[in-house]
Amino acid sequence: MKPLLLAGTITLALIVAGCGADREPQVLNFYNWSEYMPQEVLDRFERETGIEVVYTTYDSNEALYAKLKLLDESSQYDLAVPSTYYVSKMGREGLLAPIDHGKLHGLDQLDPQLRDQAFDPGNTYSVPYLWGTAGIAVDAAAIDPAGITSWGDLWRPEFRGRVMMTNDVRDVFHVGLKLLGHSANSTDPAQIEAAYHKLAELLPSVRTFNSDAPRMPYLEGEADIGMIWNGEVVTGRADLPTLTYIYPREGAALWLDSFVIPKNARNPEAAHRFIDFVLRPEIAALISTEIGYATPNLAARKLLDPAVAADRTLYPQPEDLVNAEFQQDLGDAATLIYHHYWDRLKAGR
Amino acid sequence: MAEVALPPPRHRNLLRSALLGLSWGWLLALVLVPNLLVLAASLLNRDPTHFLQLPLTLDSYRRLLDPLYLRVFLDSLALALATTLGCLLLGYPFAWALSRIDGRWRPLLVFLLILPFWTNSLVRTYAIKQLLAANGPLNGALLALGLIDAPLELLYTQGAVILGLVYLLLPFMILPLYAVFEDLRPELLLASRDLGAGRLATFVHVLIPLTLPGILAGTLLVLLPALGMFYVADILGGARVLLVGNIIKNQFLDARDWPFGAAASILLTAAMALLLFAHRLARRRLRDGEAP
Incomplete structure (x- = not known):
């Protein structure tokens, strides 16, 4: 040898x-x-x-x-x-x-x-x-996907402890800001603070934050509903065929x-x-x-x-992307404000 | 034998200076200089394009006084202390048993203790995650045995984080304890019994004082790393708990606020230095106690 x-x-x-x-x-x-x-x-x-x-x-x-x-x-x-x-x-x-x-x-x-x-x-x-979206994932074995249309559904009391979010300040604030009718690229401190208060109500429901492989908490059986990137659904369906992707009506995050x-x-x-x-x-x-x-x-x-x-998870129809928004650079001052509230959100519990 | 093995004195001096120079150079370049750089960064202002700028300021330290960050620091400390306690409770009897086992088997057992280090700790943390998951083998076995009706919520809890940290750091507690137990002369325990002390009295008044150096060393070796291993809390705790390590990482990478991240890092270093200093004091006390 x-x-x-x-x-x-x-x-x-x-x-x-x-x-x-x-x-x-x-x-x-x-x-x-x-x-x-x-x-x-x-x-x-x-x-x-x-x-x-x-x-x-x-x-x-x-x-x-x-x-x-x-x-x-x-x-x-x-x-x-x-x-x-x-x-x-x-x-x-x-x-x-x-x-x-x-x-x-x-x-x-x-x-x-x-x-x-x-x-x-x-x-x-x-x-x-390459491009994609961040929207809502639902395990159809636990929750009927037909009843889920809005980011606000994550706040429903019956999902307490079963919600998963990506571990990304911009993604998570996208949800809070969109739900309140603001732009996901808001630099208005009052709007960011309002989104923080809204998200603080969601936190007791959150089982885990995960940005390494956001499909994993669903596959592990630890979460039934939450945020996900569409490509993760495509990969995750191989192991969990009931994993379903939903475009929320307030707007998905485009990347x-x-x-x-x-x-x-x-x-x-x-x-x-x-x-x-x-x-x-x-x-x-x-x-x-x-x-x-x-x-x-x-x-x-x-x-x-x-x-x-033809897979709508990967290639959305035009109506899926109503209100969807690309993340923009926010500048330095606004980035600090987001992180200030992100730390508060995580440490608040 | 020794005379044959050692080089002539002049060469020996050269070798010694070379080795000393190497280790001092190593410490200087890889420990002292980086820490000074972090200290300098913590005293500067943040700059949107170049990360850092003059003039000097204590602003970052002032911002650390926010009760939020005090709470984060106390949370980190509590987690590290719980881990240390867990390691001590498991490691103490383990090290004692190890020192009492037939000498032929001991090298093998110590080897088995160190064996997990051959696998990256991140990989082992992910393995624990698999074991604890709702549809993982542990819950599967409990369900199959009919002991539970629904999967237990084990993963993404404080308990999972402490379990992971104890698992990763346990050898660091056992090894120094094993060293003191090996040197412990059994006659001392016999003498204590002969002089009328019960099991508990022997344990409290003889065994604990004699093994205290090992307890202190093990505590330090577990407590300090446990303060910094934020990725275990991220993976097993579901990133829901914010620790000092997370703050440092977030500030450097995501918020791009280097001075603030550096200040948090200095705070952590200072806390560790304080613990090391306390350890030194305690050891000196112990030695002075023995001397007369």
Whole structure:
């Protein structure tokens, strides 16, 4: 076994050395959410272009932002995938390079409803990758889904101790603000405080907060109703077929993750080529099928399994998204107010 | 033997300086400097684009005086104390039994005690979560035996958090206790019995004072980590309880208020330093008591 291993290592070393000899190997440093890109896509891109993809992951927008901000000058990454409100924040702070639309094919195939949004007018800095919604999950084995239409249903006394919420200040305040008829992006301290008081009434009902894998409390049998991201329902249904997704009438939370190129990227050329590669309908369809979230690529949607394309959990009808709202960057002062009440909410009990 | 094994004196000095230099360098670069950086950060103002800015201020510490954060701190302390008590109650008889077992088996048993450390504590915490879940094996067994009609609410409770912490930290209590029990001479207990002390009196007046160094060391080794392991409370307690660790993490990552996060961190470090100092005092007292 050992000589074999040694021989393999030497061969590998020779191949690497050989590549280095004729030309500088191209590298794409790709910083992405964990479990958010099929290995097959990376392999195919490497085979086709000869560009090696160095793939690193993060688990929150905050971690991505801190890394890009602190390592601003070191140009460690060529490509990243932040959510809407971080695209606007990073764009405003000059951390992003503009996207060269001339190098990309098929931008016009992207859903017009997800293009040219307030967080990045004209898609100057970002190209949509995957998108989804946060709404209500119900275990139909315990609760009749037909009776659940509103975020307010979570407050019903019979669900005490069976409610689950994501462990995310913006998600949770989305529920409180929407229920009171305010925007989920409110920066009005009085509205945020009112939402806090409303949410404080819900807290005794909450069994758990979970943002690692929000499907798990339902699968464990610990929660019957609560908040969830739609892709988690798709994944969770494999183990719990009664898990049902509902678009609340006050409005679901919309999210969209987009490709961006950091200002100091060493290889923006390779980053453009990768974005272009993912814009191909068959690649976008493959990603959506593997990862379980919706693709903004309308041409790719036609290639999906008809059962998936017709799944309202993933691809909502227009009436499902009435009142739905993207999360915007709130600015510094409002962020502090949200966190002030978030700490109070959690410590209040 | 020893003379053959050791290098000549001059080399030995060189080796000693190198090793000392290495450990001092390590402490300086990885303990002192980071802590000073955190201290400096706690005294600055927050800045929306660069995280920190001058001038110096005590504002973050003033904000920590909010009764909300005092309560968070007391909650964290209560949880850590409950964990320590649990570890002591389980670990004390365990360490005693371990020291009384046939010498041939002891290395194996100590090895088994340490074996779980080979698996990441996060993985083990998730395993406990699976065991306690409403449709997990524990509730399943109780239901099958007909002992309960509906699953017990075990997960996402204070009890689950304490159970998880006790499980993770128990070896840190057992090992120092085992060390003192091993050195304990059984004749002392016999003498106590001979002199007319009952079981309880022997325990209170002989055994506890003799094992006190182990109790103190174990308490410290459990209490300090328990104050910081907020992820156990997040996973097993359902993130419903806010602990000092959560505050620090939230302020640094989500709220991007570094000075406030740093101040909370300094408070925690100060509390730990205070405990270490108390431990030192107690040990010195013990040693002085023995000397004459």
